[in-house]
Amino acid sequence: MSDTQTSAEHRRVADDSDRWREALHRIVSGSWAVSLGAIVLAVLGGSIMIIVTDPGVQQASAYFFSRPSDTFAAIGSSVGGAYYALFRGAVWDFGADSFAGAIRPLTQSLTMATPLIMAGLGVAVGFRAGLFNIGGRGQMLVAAAAGGWIGFAVDMPWPLHMLVAVLAGMVAGAVWAGIAGVLKAYTGAHEVITTIMLNYVGFYLVSYLLATPGLLQAPGSSNPKTPHMLTSAIMPDLLGRRYNLHLGFIFALLAVAYVWWLLNRSSTGFAFRAVGENPAAAKVAGIDVPRTTVSVMLVAGALVGLAGVTQVLGTVTTGFSYDIDAGIGFDAITVALLGGSRPIGVMFAAILFGAFKAGGSVMQAAEGVPIEIVQVVQALIVLFIAAPPLVRAVFRLPQPGKRPKRGKRAARRQEVAA
Known part of the structure; x- marks a missing residue:
């Protein structure tokens, strides 16, 4: 293969890579990414409230420095059990004896x-x-x-x-x-x-x-x-x-x-x-x-x-x-x-x-778990949706309309070639 063909092949691969990178950039910089980030942050906020209000966590945290594993186990049990119950009540009941149930x-x-x-x-x-x-x-x-x-x-x-x-x-x-x-x-x-x-x-x-x-x-x-x-x-x-x-x-x-x-x-x-x-x-x-x-x-x-x-x-x-x-x-x-x-x-x-x-x-x-925690999660979703810069900063999401660096370099190469 000649040097000219090799260079053309490299440019094609680079352009394909830039196109995929720019497509990914558009996805993560759009409103969908912010909405998903807001849900994640709200769920994390609800998890913190579950941990703080759980009696088992409170009891285990009293002797945290002597047996920290008990506290972490209690946290996992409280948060995992709460969201497992939420899923079981909202999507699929694992304890049912039939598909209909x-x-x-x-x-x-x-x-x-x-x-x-x-x-x-x-x-x-x-x-x-x-x-x-x-x-x-x-x-x-x-x-x-x-x-x-x-x-x-x-x-x-x-x-x-x-x-x-x-x-x-x-x-x-x-x-x-x-x-x-x-x-x-x-x-x-x-x-x-x-x-x-x-x-x-x-x-x-x-x-x-x-x-x-x-x-x-x-x-x-x-x-x-x-x-x-x-x-x-x-x-x-x-x-x-x-x-x-x-x-x-x-x-x-x-x-x-x-x-x-x-x-x-x-x-x-x-x-x-x-x-x-x-x-x-x-x-x-x-x-x-x-x-x-x-x-x-x-x-x-x-x-x-x-x-x-x-x-x-x-x-x-x-x-x-x-x-x-x-x-x-x-x-x-x-x-x-x-x-x-x-x-x-x-x-x-x-x-x-x-x-x-x-x-x-x-x-x-x-x-x-108090049902009001679900309402708090919903309120936190509103809070984070109303503050997109905060969500973008937490998850390092790019700003909308701002092109990725490789995309800019590709654009400059196209301008030079033209």
């Missing part, structure tokens, strides 16, 4: 994740358009009230009854969020303030309806609770009565597909993203910014409303009260942040949080 924790996690996926998508759509939809609780409550009333007060055949109730809940959530959108678009009122205030309005409105006979309150009852949903309005189980996973999970997957298409393949989604990037430039480009702002909140509210009505028709079918939102409206903000406001990312983040919710109770029952 072993897979039940996973179905429970997916059930818990179903409303989080929908509500997280609603928050994510707002984030992509530069809007902060903090009103998930109010939107879920009014959607639950509208869909729930259709579910117990109107008699129709299935599946028409269920679909009408779902549509009513989505419309109610869209209208409730649309109020904040109109105020933002035409008066300049900040959506964070208006959505938070609408949370209170929605809560007290639904509380009044639940406490008033003839409206939402069950006949003959003094408790603020609705009657049972009619059978024709209930979302059927996907895997049989043994599991809680219902048709709402399919709706959640369809919502993921729709939001992906909306944001990435439609002109409306392009307008959403353009307004989110730069409203002034979007206006110059001919986009009606006020109308787009209202449209964003309508879509976001409909998605969150879908989460609310799914709670009523899929999970709490025996009647609901003013706590039907179960904190999902605020958890959705964390899910959207962790998922990078991308539909697929939101779905996986919601499944992770659903696993936390499903496995947390098993961890508490089996190992005596």
Whole structure:
């Protein structure tokens, strides 16, 4: 082989190496790496809390300097046992005597994740358009009230009854969020303030309806609770009565597909993203910014409303009260942040949080670990997601947009060759 061929072969190998290195650089410098790093740091923080609160560790640490191995063994037992119980309650029950029993924790996690996926998508759509939809609780409550009333007060055949109730809940959530959108678009009122205030309005409105006979309150009852949903309005189980996973999970997957298409393949989604990037430039480009702002909140509210009505028709079918939102409206903000406001990312983040919710109770029952530690882990995820430079510094992740050194040298070689 001639020197010219050898040199060309070396350059080809070097260019291939640079391409792989740059691809790896893009992966580790992206938002996915930061999200994964935030989860790891949050789990480590939760492990520290488990260690500090475990009685066995406290007892062994009293004589640490004489027998340090006992302390380390107690730490391993406490942390390992806690996360083993969490996994067993969220993914796979190793103690079950059949596959159907072993897979039940996973179905429970997916059930818990179903409303989080929908509500997280609603928050994510707002984030992509530069809007902060903090009103998930109010939107879920009014959607639950509208869909729930259709579910117990109107008699129709299935599946028409269920679909009408779902549509009513989505419309109610869209209208409730649309109020904040109109105020933002035409008066300049900040959506964070208006959505938070609408949370209170929605809560007290639904509380009044639940406490008033003839409206939402069950006949003959003094408790603020609705009657049972009619059978024709209930979302059927996907895997049989043994599991809680219902048709709402399919709706959640369809919502993921729709939001992906909306944001990435439609002109409306392009307008959403353009307004989110730069409203002034979007206006110059001919986009009606006020109308787009209202449209964003309508879509976001409909998605969150879908989460609310799914709670009523899929999970709490025996009647609901003013706590039907179960904190999902605020958890959705964390899910959207962790998922990078991308539909697929939101779905996986919601499944992770659903696993936390499903496995947390098993961890508490089996190992005596306070379930509040799971909530602390979720809060730490938010903290680290909000501080990407900290996560990048801890794991030595490269900054986005900054090319690796070998990539720069390859670029200079190409310039010289040109």
